[in-house]
Amino acid sequence: MLVEHFSAYTQWRAEIAAGIGELRTWLQRNEVGDAQSDLRLQYLLDRLREDKLVVAFVAEFSRGKSELINAVFFAGYGNRILPSSAGRTTMCPTELQWQAGDVPQIRLLPIESRRTDASISDLKRQSAEWQIRPLDTSSAENLQQALAQVGETRMASADEARELGFPIDDTGEKGLRPNAEGQVEIPRWRHAVIQFQHPLLEQGLVILDTPGLNAIGAEPELTLNLLPNAHAVLFILAADTGVTQSDLGVWRDHVNAGRRQRGRLVALNKIDGLWDGLRSDEDIAREIQHQVSSVAQTLEIDPGMVFPVSAQKGLVAKVNSDPELLARSRILELEHALSTELVPTKQDIVRDNTSGEVHDIVGRSLDLLNARLSGLREQLHELTDLRGKNQNVIEYMMRKVRTEKDEFEQGLQKYYAVRSVFSNMSNNLFAHLGLDALRDETRRTREAMLDAAFSRGLRDAMRGFFNHLRGNLQKSTDEITEIAKMLDAMYKRFTIEHGLKLASPSSFSTARYEKEIDRLEEAFNKQLNSALIIMTTEKHVLTQKFFETVAVQARRTFEIANRDVEQWLRAVMAPVETQVREYQLQLKRRLESVKRIHQATDTLEDRVCELQQAEDVLVRQVEQLEAIGQRIYSTLDVQPGADTPPDAAPLAA
Numbered sequence: 001m002l003v004e005h006f007s008a009y010t011q012w013r014a015e016i017a018a019g020i021g022e023l024r025t026w027l028q029r030n031e032v033g034d035a036q037s038d039l040r041l042q043y044l045l046d047r048l049r050e051d052k053l054v055v056a057f058v059a060e061f062s063r064g065k066s067e068l069i070n071a072v073f074f075a076g077y078g079n080r081i082l083p084s085s086a087g088r089t090t091m092c093p094t095e096l097q098w099q100a101g102d103v104p105q106i107r108l109l110p111i112e113s114r115r116t117d118a119s120i121s122d123l124k125r126q127s128a129e130w131q132i133r134p135l136d137t138s139s140a141e142n143l144q145q146a147l148a149q150v151g152e153t154r155m156a157s158a159d160e161a162r163e164l165g166f167p168i169d170d171t172g173e174k175g176l177r178p179n180a181e182g183q184v185e186i187p188r189w190r191h192a193v194i195q196f197q198h199p200l201l202e203q204g205l206v207i208l209d210t211p212g213l214n215a216i217g218a219e220p221e222l223t224l225n226l227l228p229n230a231h232a233v234l235f236i237l238a239a240d241t242g243v244t245q246s247d248l249g250v251w252r253d254h255v256n257a258g259r260r261q262r263g264r265l266v267a268l269n270k271i272d273g274l275w276d277g278l279r280s281d282e283d284i285a286r287e288i289q290h291q292v293s294s295v296a297q298t299l300e301i302d303p304g305m306v307f308p309v310s311a312q313k314g315l316v317a318k319v320n321s322d323p324e325l326l327a328r329s330r331i332l333e334l335e336h337a338l339s340t341e342l343v344p345t346k347q348d349i350v351r352d353n354t355s356g357e358v359h360d361i362v363g364r365s366l367d368l369l370n371a372r373l374s375g376l377r378e379q380l381h382e383l384t385d386l387r388g389k390n391q392n393v394i395e396y397m398m399r400k401v402r403t404e405k406d407e408f409e410q411g412l413q414k415y416y417a418v419r420s421v422f423s424n425m426s427n428n429l430f431a432h433l434g435l436d437a438l439r440d441e442t443r444r445t446r447e448a449m450l451d452a453a454f455s456r457g458l459r460d461a462m463r464g465f466f467n468h469l470r471g472n473l474q475k476s477t478d479e480i481t482e483i484a485k486m487l488d489a490m491y492k493r494f495t496i497e498h499g500l501k502l503a504s505p506s507s508f509s510t511a512r513y514e515k516e517i518d519r520l521e522e523a524f525n526k527q528l529n530s531a532l533i534i535m536t537t538e539k540h541v542l543t544q545k546f547f548e549t550v551a552v553q554a555r556r557t558f559e560i561a562n563r564d565v566e567q568w569l570r571a572v573m574a575p576v577e578t579q580v581r582e583y584q585l586q587l588k589r590r591l592e593s594v595k596r597i598h599q600a601t602d603t604l605e606d607r608v609c610e611l612q613q614a615e616d617v618l619v620r621q622v623e624q625l626e627a628i629g630q631r632i633y634s635t636l637d638v639q640p641g642a643d644t645p646p647d648a649a650p651l652a653a
């Protein structure tokens with residue numbers, strides 16, 4: 001059932017891509033687009049093609065994350081694919097994915113890479129840092145063996161473990177517990193990427209399996225990047241353990257943290273533990289219902305979001321094609337909920353990204369066509385008026401066009417002046433958002449943190465860091481407001497004085513980058529507060545590691561801000577530029593045409609005829625472009641999978 005939902009989504013995405021492709025070709029063929037719009041459309045197409053849907057499985061260890069992934073996605077292999085057993089099994093975050101052109105393989109990032117400041121996303125671009133092993137997908141056994149590697153561990157001295165960011169705790173409560181020789185067991189790998197061909201993965205699904213997160217040193221990137229960016233997070237509890245303190249910790253810190261509201265589900269796994277053969281089905285159903293309510297209450301969520309399942313029985317049922325057991329495992333209800341959560345969430349994102357861009361480009365091209373059309377009609381009007389007029393009138397016409405041209409050229413002077421102010425202001429803007437400034441500030445903060453002997457010093461250094469970033473964003477906002485004001489005035493002047501067709505420039509807000517910085521600060525403070533419980537030296541190492549991840553995220557936010565601002569600047573300037581050029585051309589053509597008629601009045605009729613034909617072409621172009629735009633919008637609004645039944649009552653006993 002997941003497969004069907006996905007196929008519908010994939011097809012929807014393909015239709016959008018086809019529409020955008022059509023738009024792009026049409027703009028090129030009709031010479032309406034410009035290089036910048038073309039790039040933007042290409043970028044949209046690339047993004048649609050690489051579009052990924054990430055679903056993350058998060059829980060304390062042994063709740064059955066890996067088993068659930070096996071049951072939901074890989075039962076077709078007739079066996080368990082991901083290792084799932086009592087005790088800690090998955091030792092590092094593991095991504096399962098497939099992209100056209102990939103070869104089946106397993107890529108493992110050694111835990112030692114935590115010594116460097118590089119983040120996982122940075123390292124993903126550096127193959128040399130990874131151990132890459134071929135993946136034999138010919139049998140379930142071979143797959144199993146290969147995937148068992150995500151569970152590999154090694155022994156390390158307490159000092160080394162600490163240095164790698166694992167908290168050490170003699171009681172074993174707040175960290176790893178050293179054995180008699182002072183050694184602790186740590187994961188061998190920091191991250192694993194498993195590339196293998198599977199119908200869902202081929203369509204862009206990425207499955208993120210995580211190790212039981214609490215108590216062992218979780219990868220900061222998981223909290224800051226991988227989980228917040230997942231499109232759906234499935235949190236798993238076990239019916240036999242209920243909601244323990246550490247489950248709550250994981251829920252609070254990793255699932256419930258931050259902005260996420262949509263795309264979040266809870267599975268209450270291992271309900272088969274209640275099938276003891278003594279209780280009646282009604283009793284069991286009542287007991288399950290009771291647990292679901294109590295879980296919902298503890299987590300403060302809608303009970304409809306809690307799905308009681310048995311991953312293990314679900315897997316067995318699928319492997320043995322046992323419909324009765326499958327129904328009892330209730331795994332299909334969860335799958336249905338997962339796809340109805342996941343697909344629309346992702347669709348919204350795609351829709352938002354695409355419709356704004358398409359709207360802008362189509363709108364801008366229509367403006368240009370309409371400007372051409374009105375210029376042409378004016379010319380046509382002038383010429384039809386000339387029919388049967390004498391030389392004097394024609395001379396008068398020529399003077400009139402010349403005056404208009406002079407006036408426009410004066411207007412152009414003002415435009416050039418504005419353009420140079422604009423480029424100064426843009427430079428200021430980039431200075432505030434600059435990556436150099438950010439790098440300096442990061443270095444300053446890092447040094448201040450090293451010097452800080454007490455947590456207060458750390459806190460101050462960090463507060464300074466975040467305030468500095470916010471200050472820069474504020475300054476950028478001021479600059480953007482000024483730019484928008486100036487352009488608006490110029491747009492208006494050209495519209496009133498020269499009849500150009502310019503809508504007010506689009507606005508731009510830095511609010512989302514500010515929000516991202518706030519989120520990073522919040523995550524950091526939380527980390528600092530929990531680190532305060534640990535001994536001082538470790539606290540420093542941990543805090544600093546965390547800071548590096550924060551710094552990478554902050555840099556990424558600023559990179560995106562830079563890219564967005566650059567696009568905005570181009571987008572607000574481009575329409576004036578195009579239309580000014582267009583208007584200049586028209587004036588030139590009008591002047592030429594009157595001149596020609598001045599020389600030989602008998603060409604007048606030919607010229608009128610020519611212009612009428614050109615007018616027809618333009619009118620047709622406007623219609624075609626509007627139709628292409630319409631087609632894309634209507635695809636964007638279509639709900640794929642709308643023909644599948646509405647939510648099956650998930651808790652029906």
Ligand SMILES: Nc1nc2c(ncn2[C@@H]2O[C@H](COP(=O)(O)OP(=O)(O)OP(=O)(O)O)[C@@H](O)[C@H]2O)c(=O)[nH]1
Nearest residue numbers: 062064065066067084085086088089090212311312
């Ligand atoms: N009875 C029962 N046992 C289950 C079920 N799902 C998983 N288990 C068992 O629970 C244990 C842990 O399962 P895993 O899938 O390894 O759990 P995990 O959450 O991936 O654990 P880590 O990888 O260690 O974080 C295994 O022994 C599974 O066989 C279930 O639905 N019912």
Ligand SMILES: [Mg+2]
Nearest residue numbers: 065066089090
């Ligand atoms: Mg696991």
